[in-house]
Amino acid sequence: MLEKLQLYFAYDFVKFALVVGVLVALCAALLGVTLVLKRYSMIGDGLSHMAFGAMTVAMLFSIAPIYLTLPVTVLSAVLLLRGGGKLKGDAAVAMLSVSSLAMGYLLLNIFKSKSANLSGDVCAILFGSTSILTLKRSDVILCAALAAVVIFVYIFFYNKIFAVTFDESFARATGTKASMYNTLLAIITAVVIVLSMNLVGALLISALIVFPALCGMRLFKSFRGVIISAAIISVCCALAGILISILYGTPVGSTIVAADLAVFLVCVIIDLCKGGRKA
Amino acid sequence: MELLRLTDVSVGYEGKPVATGLSLTLQEGDYLCIVGENGAGKSTLMKTLLNLRAPLSGSIVFSDAIARNEIGYLPQQTLVQRDFPATVWEVVISGCLNRSGLRPFYTKAQKETAQQWLEKLDMASLKKRSYRALSGGQQQRVLLARALCATKKLLVLDEPVAGLDPIVTADLYALIQRINREDGITIIMVSHDIGAALQYATHILQVSGDNNFFGTVEEYRQSALGSLFLGKAGEGHA
Numbered sequence: 001m002l003e004k005l006q007l008y009f010a011y012d013f014v015k016f017a018l019v020v021g022v023l024v025a026l027c028a029a030l031l032g033v034t035l036v037l038k039r040y041s042m043i044g045d046g047l048s049h050m051a052f053g054a055m056t057v058a059m060l061f062s063i064a065p066i067y068l069t070l071p072v073t074v075l076s077a078v079l080l081l082r083g084g085g086k087l088k089g090d091a092a093v094a095m096l097s098v099s100s101l102a103m104g105y106l107l108l109n110i111f112k113s114k115s116a117n118l119s120g121d122v123c124a125i126l127f128g129s130t131s132i133l134t135l136k137r138s139d140v141i142l143c144a145a146l147a148a149v150v151i152f153v154y155i156f157f158y159n160k161i162f163a164v165t166f167d168e169s170f171a172r173a174t175g176t177k178a179s180m181y182n183t184l185l186a187i188i189t190a191v192v193i194v195l196s197m198n199l200v201g202a203l204l205i206s207a208l209i210v211f212p213a214l215c216g217m218r219l220f221k222s223f224r225g226v227i228i229s230a231a232i233i234s235v236c237c238a239l240a241g242i243l244i245s246i247l248y249g250t251p252v253g254s255t256i257v258a259a260d261l262a263v264f265l266v267c268v269i270i271d272l273c274k275g276g277r278k279a
Numbered sequence: 280m281e282l283l284r285l286t287d288v289s290v291g292y293e294g295k296p297v298a299t300g301l302s303l304t305l306q307e308g309d310y311l312c313i314v315g316e317n318g319a320g321k322s323t324l325m326k327t328l329l330n331l332r333a334p335l336s337g338s339i340v341f342s343d344a345i346a347r348n349e350i351g352y353l354p355q356q357t358l359v360q361r362d363f364p365a366t367v368w369e370v371v372i373s374g375c376l377n378r379s380g381l382r383p384f385y386t387k388a389q390k391e392t393a394q395q396w397l398e399k400l401d402m403a404s405l406k407k408r409s410y411r412a413l414s415g416g417q418q419q420r421v422l423l424a425r426a427l428c429a430t431k432k433l434l435v436l437d438e439p440v441a442g443l444d445p446i447v448t449a450d451l452y453a454l455i456q457r458i459n460r461e462d463g464i465t466i467i468m469v470s471h472d473i474g475a476a477l478q479y480a481t482h483i484l485q486v487s488g489d490n491n492f493f494g495t496v497e498e499y500r501q502s503a504l505g506s507l508f509l510g511k512a513g514e515g516h517a
Contacts, residue, residue, distance in 0.1 A: 037363060156383045163373040166363055167354065173329035174377040174429040175348030221409035222366040 016140045021238040023147035024199045027192045029212035029234030030154045036213040044209040046093035047193045048202040050076045053100030077190035128201025128253035200253035211260035218267040280307045288337030290327045298486045303493040310466040312476035315486035321469045348377040351430030368406045374428030396424040416447035436468040
């Protein structure tokens with residue numbers, strides 16, 4: 001087994017996959033804690049569907065997807081998350097995300113019907129299947145740079161993010177520019193989602209955002225503890241998922257999500273053994 | 280010294296006024312209770328004072344003695360906070376944020392301020408406890424400490440005793456009175472509890488349609504509107 005891993009590690013694409021996986025998992029976990037606590041767990045799902053729509057358009061015009069998906073997703077995120085985020089909340093997210101999913105698939109079918117591997121392409125976008133193992137060096141550099149920006153922003157504004165998450169009206173009333181930080185959060189959320197699409201695909205992104213946060217909340221009582229544990233859990237699950245998928249040839253995205261689910265169940269059991277959460 | 284002056288202010292939602300013709304002046308060290316029936320516009324007025332929404336008309340002028348980021352606020356608890364993973368310390372010190380500017384971390388002075396308020400409110404021993412595991416009264420004290428970290432001058436409270444039992448309620452009122460008297464912090468409290476308002480406040484603002492009252496507690500007792508409202512409140516309790 002070790003030999004097999006050594007053999008794989010000789011290849012650049014495997015190293016790239018690991019680097020990207022770790023960075024994306026880390027970012028998703030950081031953002032995830034805030035999103036879960038703000039009751040925006042499904043925003044990842046919604047935004048990734050919009051990214052899917054943008055991605056199909058990019059494929060039709062043969063542009064590198066990220067140059068189109070990033071701006072579209074950032075714009076959608078800002079519109080949906082800003083202003084208290086209650087743009088008739090759920091319904092707006094559901095409507096926009098389903099529309100772009102449907103339109104994207106429709107466009108692909110109409111204009112690319114002769115492409116032999118249409119369902120393969122779609123499957124890759126939705127479930128991320130093997131795309132992480134076909135990353136190019138330039139993709140990795142872009143991904144690493146964006147991830148670094150997200151992490152830096154999160155650490156730099158950590159205390160403000162806490163305040164805006166815990167009690168937005170207090171923050172606003174006492175003179176913190178809450179709407180500015182909400183917009184900032186929306187933008188980095190969108191960036192994280194576009195990055196995550198490479199790793200787990202559009203349909204599985206929510207797992208990357210939600211699971212680490214839920215695990216952390218089971219184990220720790222302080223905000224900082226939750227953030228740090230979520231980041232560590234997320235990175236470990238991503239590493240484990242990628243390695244298992246290399247060894248046994250399973251799809252990367254689903255394997256990572258399965259690892260997240262397993263860790264979450266362990267956390268639930270630990271929490272129950274400790275006597276459960278006090279109300 | 281004058282802190283706040285409202286002149287013929289109307290507040291409301293989406294252009295529809297809820298309360299109109301509100302005027303008052305507040306001096307430093309005053310203790311104002313805003314009373315009125317449900318839906319009269321008390322909370323709307325408070326949100327307008329806090330700059331969470333704009334007044335429909337009239338003017339709200341804070342004196343030069345107080346800046347926008349020098350107001351402390353004790354909001355009602357939200358659903359999000361019920362199961363929020365945070366320690367008492369994390370919540371309290373977040374009150375210092377409004378004067379942090381772009382600085383990413385808290386200064387030593389800010390940490391000392393937070394520690395002092397924790398001690399003053401008898402919460403220092405709970406510093407590392409989980410906020411969501413505290414009792415309702417303890418949570419309210421934590422939020423009060425946070426509000427006090429945000430101000431040296433003016434504290435705005437939104438029905439601070441809602442949902443608390445009588446003993447905890449009395450404690451909290453006594454605490455707010457001490458903060459008002461000993462630390463010289465001006466208080467604006469939205470309240471349903473007219474009895475406590477008359478006992479602790481120096482001034483009363485009654486919001487009721489276009490027939491408002493503002494004055495000292497003594498004037499309020501003698502006013503026609505006040506005796507009417509007090510009579511009604513008395514009946515309600517009987």
